[in-house]
Amino acid sequence: MSNATISDVAKKVGVSESTVSRYLSGFKVRNSELIKRAIKELNYRPNIMARNLKSGKTGMVAVIVPDITNPFFAAIVRGAEVAAGDDYMLQLISTGDDPEKEEAAIRRLVGRVDGLIYVPSKENSPAISEIEAKTFPVVFVDRVISKMKNFDSVLADNHHGALLATKHLIEHGHTNIAHIAGPVTSTPGKGRAEGYSAALKDSKIDKNPDFFVESDFTVLGGYQAMMSLLNLKKRPSAVFVGNNLMTIGALKALKEAKVKVPEQMAIIGFDDHELSDLVNPPLTVISRDAHLQGALAMATLLERIKEGYQFPPKQLKVDANLVVRMSCGSTCPYRKTNADKHVLSSSISS
Amino acid sequence: MSNATISDVAKKVGVSESTVSRYLSGFKVRNSELIKRAIKELNYRPNIMARNLKSGKTGMVAVIVPDITNPFFAAIVRGAEVAAGDDYMLQLISTGDDPEKEEAAIRRLVGRVDGLIYVPSKENSPAISEIEAKTFPVVFVDRVISKMKNFDSVLADNHHGALLATKHLIEHGHTNIAHIAGPVTSTPGKGRAEGYSAALKDSKIDKNPDFFVESDFTVLGGYQAMMSLLNLKKRPSAVFVGNNLMTIGALKALKEAKVKVPEQMAIIGFDDHELSDLVNPPLTVISRDAHLQGALAMATLLERIKEGYQFPPKQLKVDANLVVRMSCGSTCPYRKTNADKHVLSSSISS
DNA sequence: AAGTTATCTGCAATCGTTTTTAGAAATAAA
DNA sequence: TTTATTTCTAAAAACGATTGCAGATAACTT
Known part of the structure; x- marks a missing residue:
């Protein structure tokens, strides 16, 4: 048989x-x-394996994310999957933010898949020779590796998002604004921290170094960061948290310390969630379309696989919107959006 | 080069x-x-493809879930991934609850992977000849196909979980208890509905057919179901919602209708979430270890791949715990758990 | 040193396709 | 009918590894 x-x-x-x-x-x-x-x-x-051997193609594409359990990455993966359609199947790797695992995974992947959608954990993750030699197509999503800024990528407009967030806080009269940042060694960690600083500078607010705490994008990290903020002799009155998970942690800390939001502490997060509306109080956030990011990444990857490195790298950026709910003191929720223009800029760099 | x-x-x-x-x-x-x-x-x-061709093995395992965006399925996938370790890589397919896509996906998968972890959407999903012929190893997770109940599976103790949930409501004095169920054509939908009924029967509470509404495991479905419950001339005073997404929808409906929880309506959900603690009011839920489910599934799949169908099917069950917070009227949160015994029963059926 | 045994090696076949090449059959043209 | 042209076909050579077999080395025995 x-x-x-x-x-x-x-x-x-x-x-x-x-x-x-x-x-x-x-x-x-x-x-x-x-x-x-x-x-x-x-x-x-x-027999697919025989066919693959002959053709040199596998009909598969890999997606490397830090953790599929983070709904943001799940959305990226889903977006990539629908964009792939029936043409390519997806291979999934969660690396748990470990650059060594990333490298090992990529090594295994070369020759096993036709291309890679890659969310590196750190900007200084090791570069892979096959990628650099452009013999293994890759597109970076959400984050890039510093040595490889010249490759295809689909990022979010972190700077603008952070600017929006911080300004929103300022508009509510806050001047003592803290930022719980992700690792500044990561693209979004850095971009958002810069946007935060820029907003303060724009409004001529002095930066208090105590109010900037660098964390690690995890729930626990956010919790600890918020706790350290609460332990300051002079507390901030508002905080912009650099990603979804840390926001949950910060919220837990606030709840535990019985700090009233937004009266005693205003808070704004990065990345929306189905439940953001239902937490107490409903959470104001910066949102961007992760599904779209994944889909765009897949589209450019497939193009790259087909065309090779003839055309110049595509560096796409997805916009970030302010979703106002009630955690910053607004009383009536609304959404500040760039209408339907979700793909903000598509700079072609040679 | x-x-x-x-x-x-x-x-x-x-x-x-x-x-x-x-x-x-x-x-x-x-x-x-x-x-x-x-x-x-x-x-x-x-060259991996050449090696595969020779050996007849691919070193890959596929995971089919309805939607990777659902944190519950993401946890399953993650669990499976860590259990696979370095031995096997994962291929991911989201089917969007479409049985036809499932079938098409499996057809493509045969010969491309060494085995399959499968969360079918419906119990009457089509059976695949290769699976029935036991020439393509598969283990079902969370849900099974009715024609193939005799295969390896890792389910949750849905009946007991639902019993726990409903009894908790009864202990708080409720007698008008509704259930927003998942599709009763799905394993967990059916199991939870039965547990709900059993609890009522145990307490000699008459079942009000108006209070049983079958929905579809989605946020929108949960929203509509709750709305229809609220439109009843005689409203229930408590509701047990059959999964995480529908609970979100129900909560949205409650908020929109300005119904006070738990005073006017007690609510308990199935499946916990990092944010459940932070919603207003903190959500009481039934929880089970989805990560463990995924890991167990992968472990038995790898065993099956290695040993073939020599040993009888393994049917594992993971236990369900009551996590008490405040959405049912309790004032002091606690957790009712089976200590550390998370793998409840492992019935070996020939 | 010769015989016996244990290791290591190269050749060739194999896995199941696709693709090139050259020839056979069919069709069209004269 | 013969020649020129077009289509189809079969045989064979890839693709890049693994493995059984038989012969060659090396390592022990006595």
Whole structure:
């Protein structure tokens, strides 16, 4: 009952293997009806591994994310998956933010997939020779590796998002504004920290170094960061938290310390969530379309796979919107958006 | 600069391809040092597709889930991934609850992966001949297909969980208890509905058919279900919602209708979330270890791949705990758990 | 040193396709 | 009917590894 091969089909019909192969590839063939029948009767399915070996293609694309459990990354993966359609299947790797695992994973991946969508954990993650040699197509999403800024990427407008967030706080009269940042060694960590600083500078607010605490994008990290903020002799009155997970942690800390939001502490997060609306109080956040990011990444990857490195790297950016709810003191929720223009800029750098 | 093959290495060293191959497989070889050097210099990496073709193994396992964006499924996938370790890589497919897509996906998967972890959307999803013929190992997680109940599976103790939930409501004095159920054509939908009924029966509470509304496991579905409950002339005073997404929808409906929780309506959900603690009011839920479910599934799948269908099907069950917070009227949060015994029963059925 | 045993090696076949090449059959042109 | 042209076909050579077999080295025995 082991699987029938193309030669079984050929034998049964009385033609050569090559004829069956041509039939399968859509060429016109004399006994196509007989072949069709034989295939059905033998329940023949072409051996994909043999086909791959011959063609040098695998029909697969890998996606490396720090953690599929983070809804933001899940959205990216989903976006990539729908954009891939039936053309490519997805291989998933969660690295748990460990650059060594990333490198090991990529090493295994080369030759096993036709391309890679890559969310590196740190900007100084090791570069892979195959990628640099442009023999293994990759597009970076959300984060880039500093040595490889010149590759395809789909980022978010972190700077603008952070600017929006911080300004929103300022507009509510705050001047003692803290920022719980992600690792500044990561693209979004850095970008958002810079946006935060820029907003303060724009409004001529002095930066208090105590109010900037660098954390690690995790719930626990956010919790500890907020706790340290609360332990300051002079507390901030508002805080901009640099990602979704840390915001949850910060909220837990606030709740535990019985600090009233937004009265005693205003808070704004980065990345929206289905539940943000339902927490107490409803959470004001910066939001961007992660699904779209994933889809754009897949689209440019497929293009790159097909065309090779003929065309220059595409560096796409997705916009960030302010979703106003109630955690910053606003009383009436609203959304400040760039209308429908979600792909903000698509700078082509040679 | 195209990739070096094993024959390049062999030529460079002056040995035969088989010798290099043996070296790679860990046999003792005379010129191992030379070979090692040549491999490094040529940057030789064995061609996986050729290896697969020869061995008939792919080193890959697929995971089919309805939607990776649902944190519960993401946890399953993550659990499976860590359990796989370095032995197998994961291929991910989200089917969007479409049985046809499931079937198409499985068809493509056969021959491309060594086994499958499968969360089918409906119990009457089509059976696949390769699976039935036990020529393609599969383990079902969370849900099963009715025709294939005799295969490996890792379910949750839905019945007991639902019983716990409903009893908790009853203990708080409720008698008009509604259930927003998932599709009763799905394993958990059915199991939880039955647990709900059993609890009512145990307490000799008459079942009000108006209070049972079958929905679809989505946020929107939960929202609509709750709305229909609120539109009843005689409203229930408490509701047990059958999964995480529908709970979010129900909560949204409650908020929109300005119904006070738990005073006017007590609510308990199925599946916990990092944010459940932070919503208003903190949500009481039934929780189970989805990560563990995924890990167990992967473990039994790998075993199955290695051993074939010699040993009888394993049907594992993971326990469900009550996590008490405040959405049912309790004032002091606590957790009712089966201590550390998370794998409840492991019934071996021949 | 010769015989016996244990290791290691190269050759060739194999895995199941696709693709090139050259020849056979069919069709069109003269 | 013969020649020129177009289509199809089969045989064979890839693709890049692994493995059984038989012969060659090396390592022990006595």
